[in-house]
Amino acid sequence: MQDEPIDPFNSDPVDPAAGLDDPGDDEADPLTEAERQDVLEDLSDLEVYQALLSPTGIRGLVIECEDCHEPHYFDWDLLRGNLRHLLSSGRPRVHEPAYDPDPDHYVTWEYARGYADGVHDTLAEGQDDETRDEN
Numbered sequence: 001m002q003d004e005p006i007d008p009f010n011s012d013p014v015d016p017a018a019g020l021d022d023p024g025d026d027e028a029d030p031l032t033e034a035e036r037q038d039v040l041e042d043l044s045d046l047e048v049y050q051a052l053l054s055p056t057g058i059r060g061l062v063i064e065c066e067d068c069h070e071p072h073y074f075d076w077d078l079l080r081g082n083l084r085h086l087l088s089s090g091r092p093r094v095h096e097p098a099y100d101p102d103p104d105h106y107v108t109w110e111y112a113r114g115y116a117d118g119v120h121d122t123l124a125e126g127q128d129d130e131t132r133d134e135n
Contacts, residue, residue: 005081015119022112027088030090031086031087031090036087039083039086039087040087042083043080043084043087044117045112045113046061046076046079046080046083048116049061049112049113049115049116050076052112052116052119053107053115054076054111054114055121057074057105058105058106058107059075060074060075060076060078060079060105060106061073061074061076061079061106061107061108061109061112062074062103062106062107062108063108063109065095071103072095073101073103073106074106082095105115109119
């Protein structure tokens with residue numbers, strides 16, 4: 001199973017993005033151990049967010065791009081692939097805003113984190129109530 005979208009220009013001799021994957025002179029420094037740990041935590045969090053939010057109709061996350069100051073909409077699988085690419089290469093992928101996404105189907109990292117925290121707290125309260133009822 002492939003985690004990343006298929007490249008429509010794969011093996012095309014006139015691929016317009018042929019040089020983009022070659023770091024060349026501006027090769028990125030490898031991720032520090034702290035950065036690597038942050039990306040691994042993001043991947044772990046992403047699994048939880050997808051499990052909790054997909055059943056509610058949420059298709060992924062929206063991220064405000066620091067470079068172009070536009071919201072970028074990422075489906076779960078695409079974001080997961082981007083994070084894995086960052087882990088393996090130390091460089092983020094070149095990106096473009098999604099074509100005509102429905103913003104109602106995407107939430108921010110902060111919203112997803114708050115939603116997951118709320119579910120966790122609710123489950124913890126339920127366990128506390130059961131423990132008190134047993135005593």
